[in-house]
Ligand SMILES: NC(=O)C1=CN([C@@H]2O[C@H](COP(=O)(O)OP(=O)(O)OC[C@H]3O[C@@H](n4cnc5c(N)ncnc54)[C@H](O)[C@@H]3O)[C@@H](O)[C@H]2O)C=CC1
């Protein structure tokens with residue numbers, strides 16, 4: 316089977332690898348769509364993200380969906396021909412985090428395209444059936460692949476307890492920020508404010524329903540939010556840029572008693588945070604890491620037409636053209652590229 320393998324930074328090789336078979340509890344999936352995530356581009360450019368280092372050839376891609384072509388002997392939930400979205404992180408199921416229901420925090424998790432675990436830029440993937448979610452006829456495999464970033468958005472909104480009528484401020488209008496917007500709307504948010512430093516990203520966010528879009532490179536976010544919220548501030552601020560100034564600014568724009576959710580991975584390990592601000596204003600500052608139990612919700616939201624994810628895909632490419640696809644995906648204005656099989 317054709318497989319795109321990252322040999323070293325900026326170097327893919329299209330290899331012919333043996334097709335796996337489904338293990339007893341697995342399904343073998345013919346991959347149809349794989350989104351290119353910012354983390355894929357980062358591994359492609361730098362060969363590492365923090366402590367995760369690409370030391371051996373690695374298959375990238377963790378936003379995937381496809382069609383079941385073989386089922387393991389114990390699998391009863393899925394059949395050949397079913398179209399499925401693959402949740403990319405499979406936990407150990409035995410540790411205390413798993414047993415507490417926080418399987419996304421399992422330290423033994425095997426997450427696609429996070430070294431040393433291979434991802435989905437390949438023709439077939441054998442995957443545990445309980446981490447493969449059947450897509451209804453009305454949901455495409457492109458949308459199935461995008462259940463992954465949508466899941467990040469759903470989890471972040473759950474972490475922020477986003478509720479009916481809340482004013483939600485999302486910093487960073489990349490794919491994750493846009494998915495947070497979708498999830499916030501679905502959770503009943505009232506007004507949504509979005510920030511970025513690139514005008515095109517903000518126009519895109521506006522077209523997708525942002526009520527206020529602020530370019531923080533040339534505008535004063537604090538006064539814009541103050542004006543927009545009659546001096547109160549945002550109920551929930553979800554940081555989705557990873558930029559240090561943006562992380563710092565979250566405390567200036569959240570309301571007293573509000574919640575800040577940190578999703579963007581800071582490029583620096585420490586970011587100055589005014590602790591007295593957090594105490595005096597009784598703020599909840601919460602991290603949000605990947606997601607748990609989001610795929611069924613994401614699929615329902617898609618089936619019901621409550622969220623739009625496919626609209627963020629700006630180009631499609633084939634596996635053979637993966638080099639070109641990554642060149643395009645790294646352009647600052649591009650939101651999302653999709654490799655289709
Ligand atoms: N916590 C988690 O589970 C996950 C975290 N992430 C992280 O979330 C962040 C967003 O992911 P993507 O949307 O894929 O990244 P992206 O790089 O495509 O988007 C980030 C956006 O932030 C904008 N930006 C840069 N500086 C800014 C500033 N000072 N204020 C406001 N916006 C600014 C950029 O122009 C860009 O549009 C990344 O840091 C990524 O690593 C991604 C997936 C899961």
Ligand SMILES: CC(=O)[C@H](N)C(=O)O
Pocket residue numbers: 352353354426429580605
């Ligand atoms: C940080 C990422 O972008 C990636 N989706 C991951 O969950 O590791």
